Amino acid sequence: MSDISLAALAAQVFTGLVLGGIYVLLAVGLSLIFGLMTVVNFSHGALYMLGAYFGFVLMGRTGSFLVALVLAPLLVGVFGLVVERFLIRPLYGRSPDDPLLLTFGLSLVLVEVARLIWGKIGVTLDPPAALAGAVNLGFTYFPTYRLFVIAVTAVVLVGLWLFLEKTNIGLVIRAGSRDPLMVRALGFDVGRIWFLVFGIGAGLAGLAGILAGPMRGAYAEMGVTIIIESFVVVVVGGMGSLLGAVISGLLIGQIVGLTTFFAPKLAEIIVFIFMALVLLFRPSGLLGETGLME
Amino acid sequence: MNRRVFLTTTAAGAATFAFPAVLRAQSKDPIRIGFPAPLTGPFSAIAADMKQGAELAVDELNARGGILGRKVEVLIRDDQLKPQVGAQRTQELIEKEGCQFIVGGLAAHVQMAINEQTKKAKVLFISTSQSDEISAKPDTSPITFHEALNPTITSRVVGKWVMENLGKKWWIVYADYAWGKQNNMVLSETNKKHGGTVLGNTPYPLGSAEFSAHLPKIQAAKPEVLVSCTPGADNIAFLKQVKSFGMHQQMKIAQPLHWISVAKQGGPELYQDIYGGMNFYWELQDGNPDVKRYVDSFQKKFGTPPGEYGVYAYSAILEVARGSELAKTTDAEKVADALRKSPAYNHFKGKQWWRTCDNKSFQDMWILKGRAPGKTKGDWGLLEVVSRVPANEEFDRTCAEKGLA
Secondary structure, three states: OOOOOHHHHHHHHHHHHHHHHHHHHHHHHHHHHHHHHOOOOOOHHHHHHHHHHHHHHHHHHHOOHHHHHHHHHHHHHHHHHHHHHHHHHHHOOOOOHHHHHHHHHHHHHHHHHHHHHHOOOOEOOOOOHHHOOEEEOOOOEEEHHHHHHHHHHHHHHHHHHHHHHHOHHHHHHHHHHHOHHHHHHOOOOHHHHHHHHHHHHHHHHHHHHHHHHHHHOEOOOHHHHHHHHHHHHHHHHOOOOHHHHHHHHHHHHHHHHHHHHHOHHHOOOHHHHHHHHHHHHOOOOOOOOOOOOO | OOHHHHHHHHHHHHHHHHOHHHHHHHOOOOEEEEEEEOOOOOOHHHHHHHHHHHHHHHHHHHHOOOEOOEOEEEEEEEOOOOHHHHHHHHHHHHHOOOOOEEEEOOOHHHHHHHHHHHHHHOOEEEEOOOOOHHHOOOOOOOOEEEOOOOHHHHHHHHHHHHHHHOOOEEEEEEEOOHHHHHHHHHHHHHHHHOOOEEEEEEEEOOOOOOOHHHHHHHHHHOOOEEEEEOOOHHHHHHHHHHHHOOHHHOOEEEEOOOOHHHHHHHOHHHHOOEEEEEOOOHHHHOOOHHHHHHHHHHHHHHOOOOOHHHHHHHHHHHHHHHHHHHHOOOOHHHHHHHHHHOOEEOOOOOOEEEEOOOOEEEOOEEEEEEOOOOOOEOOOEOEEEEEEEOOOHHHOOOOOOOOOO
């Protein structure tokens, strides 16, 4: 096909960056929770969905997208704290299957509750007027809102990195993921760190949800497929590795984007083919530490 | 089981055997029409409209004395947009709940599964789903009727109109399942027949919310018309992303169908200048008292104007009634024969008829265009009628082409 111009390809790379950004926000939270607590959080997709719906409600109440963008992730984060405190905490020390089953059940409940409250049909969210329309990037027109999503994702990830690397709490979180017993011996309350980390992970999922809302709309089942893809991102990046999740999320965003461009029929399964290939050559993922899963 | 229950059951059983009159009285039991539809999932808005159309038809039937003097009930069940669930619900409706007729189905692939069950159980089925196969070999049967339009008709009618009015260079985006594939095929044929070019065809998985990865390529190809076969909730996500990329300023957008419940949810900003075909639109009531009567009673019962799929459900249930009255029985084959023997009907929206060789209904089609925001008529008046295309058997494949002649 001679029509495949460099400009279209460049636009495709930007599109892939947005897809990847959403994956990264979800995968970083999943990875953080798994790395620290060895909890496979199956309710992450439902938290993503809650983020979009909370955003919808808050935009209706306040009329401001920015307020919703800040408050919705916070509310989902608080909801995550409640889930950790009352549902997951009693399961610590038991088989890792128990929290997995619990969060899976929780996701089913949340989807049904969303259907009850907001209806089976789903709702549409509009981006704020300032971000509506498209900008001329020189080689193509690209939706302003999608550029905004790329920017927000970048800012949040840098903020998260600073928090983990430069603050004392971050230091304890990183230490806790290496050796919780030693951290406890040093007098830190590991339970409180886990509590906090689950809240942060949930908040990031909520942020991904409200960011995706104006692009894809909000509906009860919106987290069902993306949770699977996010797990693929985590596995490819290496279970528990944050940098791995970021790299793998962006990589998979590009792979999906480019496959859609050249071979649309393959776009759906390409992530799984890619995962299989990565695991074949690097069984613990791109940046995973060997032995973490054993 | 306690003694009293045992006694009453055996007594009732004995009475049934002893008195044929009791048997006759039993046929005064209500006539039950089973109605599988995807009440949850991406088609739920359209399914809700179908449910209401069915309920209105049953209300009206009962108000005028039911069918053959028996009360009518409609049993609506969620097929979850899954063929295996649709098949299971249908089987339960027939075997456990004793339905004499099945009407309904919305997604083409689920409707096929329903049809398998009704054929097996020898129950008359009137499909309200868009599908080409349902009225063709090997899927059709003498007791399978098809009330809705099908992809061949919609894509030939809308495709021809688009060629004549909007442009000849197209790009087609379609949901990768029965309905989408059939539309894509017929649209491509229609385009070629009228001397156009299809620059590209993009399939995507049904139920997608993310289309952006497909769009730069389409934008670069510069088609005159973007033809979108993105049903249900996909339609909103698709149009939203197409418009956010500014593509509506670079090309016209047309679809084989508009769905008013979906358009209402998406809003006028999204649907402005989007062209599409329909079998019915509530504003047709202007100047047509029959349509007005229907719209008024629907509005009175449900508080919203009727949609296009509710009309299919309404008409199909009234056809079950008409056929049963004509045949004086609920026997599937006799009702089917009766409908073929007097195939013409008009349940308010204009003359329709069953083609006797394939049990396919023929009806007028309308081309509509989305109004600009501020120009809409209330919440539901998002579209304006651009053109009427009278019913014509030539728009469908012939019975010979369907393997039926």
